[in-house]
Every structure is written in C-alpha cells, then in structure tokens.
Amino acid sequence: MAHFAKLDENNIVIDVVVVDNNELLDTNGVEQEQLGIDFLTAWSGGYTNWKQTSYNGNIRVRYAGIGYKYDSVHDAFIQPQPFPSWVFDNNTLDWDAPVPFPENPNPTSEYRWDEETQSWLEIPEVTE
16 A cells, blocks of 8 residues: 655645555556546545655655645654754754753653753652
C-alpha cells in the first residue's frame, strides 16, 4: 500500500490516505508517484495537492503526520516545532533543543523537555 499526504495551501498535512500500489504502476509495472496523484485527484473530485510519503522514511525523510509541513526545498516532511525554544537544523531536518539531551541518561528513567526551565527533566521509573 502506498501512502499520500493531502496538503493545504500552505503545504501543511491535513490528511494521509492509503492507495493500492496497483494505482501507481505504469505500463512497465514501475511505480510512479504522479499516477498516485492522478488517482487521488480523480478520487477527491479535483484536489491536486498530494505528496507521497512512506512509513520507513525512504520518501521525503519521514512519514508525514497531520500538522507536518512539506518543505519543497528539502523535499521533506518537517514535524511541527515541539517547543518555541527549539531550533531547526537544516542538516538533520529536525528540531533541536537548546540544551542537548543528557549524555549518560539513567536507563530506568524517562526524560521530558521543560520549556520553562530550558532543561531536560528526569522522570524516575516508579517501582512498586
């Protein structure tokens, strides 16, 4: 099955739909993204702003989720900025916290970003 992201006028993902792989096959049996877009355009009554995505990240860096943005310069889906302080890295195409994740995290703890203190907070595992 092939997956396609439906994009709004600002290239924000508003839906992700599944298309049978057969709809993407050309006369030589080779998958073509445009054939999937053509299928979806007809299926949706004329909506044309579609981009293929994949679970394994082989297409456009990562799987598109609702709210992600399609970046045509990098041909990639970019997740929403998780916190106002995080900065976009044009090399990894991902958001980085202003403070690196702990180098030697406690394996029995979880960590979460605290925007107010601009730090990673350790959440110890609860044992009973």
